[in-house]
Amino acid sequence: MRFTPRVHVRVPIASRLAVLAMIAVVASFAIAIPACSKKGGGNPYSPNSMTPSPPPPGPTESFDSGVLSSGSFSHTFANAGDFGYHCVIHGSATGGMRGSVHVAIGQPASATVNVVNFSFSPSPANVAPGGTVTWNWVSGTHSVTTP
Ligand SMILES: [Cu+2]
Numbered sequence: 001m002r003f004t005p006r007v008h009v010r011v012p013i014a015s016r017l018a019v020l021a022m023i024a025v026v027a028s029f030a031i032a033i034p035a036c037s038k039k040g041g042g043n044p045y046s047p048n049s050m051t052p053s054p055p056p057p058g059p060t061e062s063f064d065s066g067v068l069s070s071g072s073f074s075h076t077f078a079n080a081g082d083f084g085y086h087c088v089i090h091g092s093a094t095g096g097m098r099g100s101v102h103v104a105i106g107q108p109a110s111a112t113v114n115v116v117n118f119s120f121s122p123s124p125a126n127v128a129p130g131g132t133v134t135w136n137w138v139s140g141t142h143s144v145t146t147p
Helices: 013-032
Strands: 072-076 081-091 096-103 110-116 119-121 125-127 132-137
Touching (some): 125 132
Parallel strands (some): 110 132
Antiparallel strands (some): 072 132
């Protein structure tokens, strides 16, 4: 028969209660961690749900060449962003004859877009903030119009 030594240590009741209190605190932190989170700055979630909030509205540009069959139209873009436009005869904000302008730092100060064959070429046109886009009517009767 083997002899297994046992060591009995008496732990005061106050120490036992302190350990139980620490366990309770750690458990409550674990419960408080939300089920979803996102790294990075800002709070992308609505206060009372885990549904992402819609992005804040960006800068807008408003321009309208009117319906033209020849000549040109220019617009200067103050802010960076992506701006769509369309022809009021052959397109809309969501379909048909549409184009876009990409305004970003590092792009050229000006761009030229041909209005030809029921399309805008190139699209997107790229310019820097403060840059000007000029549309040249090559064929057909069209407009350059923001929604
Ligand atoms: Cu058109």
